[in-house]
Amino acid sequence: MTESEISCCKVGRVAEVVGIDVDRELADRWTGEDRQSTRELADWFNRKLLAAELTAAGIPTKDGEVDNYYRLLTDDAVSSGDRIETRRELEQRGVSVDTLDERFVSHQTIHTHLTECLEASLSEPTLSERIDDAETTLGQLQSRTEAVTDDTITRLASHDALDIGSIDVLVSVQVACRECNHQYSVRELLDRGGCHCTR
Structure with a gap:
């Protein structure tokens, strides 16, 4: 089944294709006592996605390595040389970084998934x-x-x-x-x- 054949928003499609179950935790993180912003949740989801892709490619990861890979791939402060080197390393180890880029989600996409797919709501938005x-x-x-x-x-x-x-x-x-x-x-x-x- 391809991503386009799954009837849901992007978060749901990507989660189902990759095989990660995030809906309950996403909603809890957004509406719970220690609420996280949709921007924080987008980073959290993207890291979960990256970890799943690394596992699927047979790449073992130690504590902190997923976070570091994500930073190298997405942080504006990372030099273009370091980003290119990281992309090349992952490609050589079996990860399609172009596909990964397409599957990464924005905070707007997370908000859509929370409010329209999961029907979660907040009584009062945080400053973030x-x-x-x-x-x-x-x-x-x-x-x-x-x-x-x-x-x-x-x-x-x-x-x-x-x-x-x-x-x-x-x-x-x-x-x-x-x-x-x-x-x-x-x-x-x-x-x-x-x-x-x-x-």
Whole structure:
């Protein structure tokens, strides 16, 4: 059975294909006393997936190795050289890293699985959940702006109203603090939790 033949969201499809049972623990981690954000749960799920793929490839792992592989594959702070070396090592040992990349899930996907597939709910979102929701909303607005701009420019070019070749539209929103005049991208500001002048 392929992933596309399983009727569920991406989390459910991937979990079933790989053979990991996570639904109850996902819901408990999200709604329990020590609640985790959907971003934390996405990392948790992706590490479970990575561990399952390593096991399927016959790669034994010691404590901390799965976390380290995940960091090397996904952390923006990792150099491109280290990431390429890690990917090459895993490929040589029988792990399809391209497939792994496609199966990794985002925090939005986790939220969809929790609320629509598992019908879990929260009475009051955590601060981390509020930030995740804000990031999702702003990201959707940015994507929408990029799509509308691309469509508009393309239509103008197709009617010879604009002379331009193939295009890429890039939208970057900056937030400037009036107190110290420091500027941040929205993602950077949300990740920092505020401006450095207030810390």
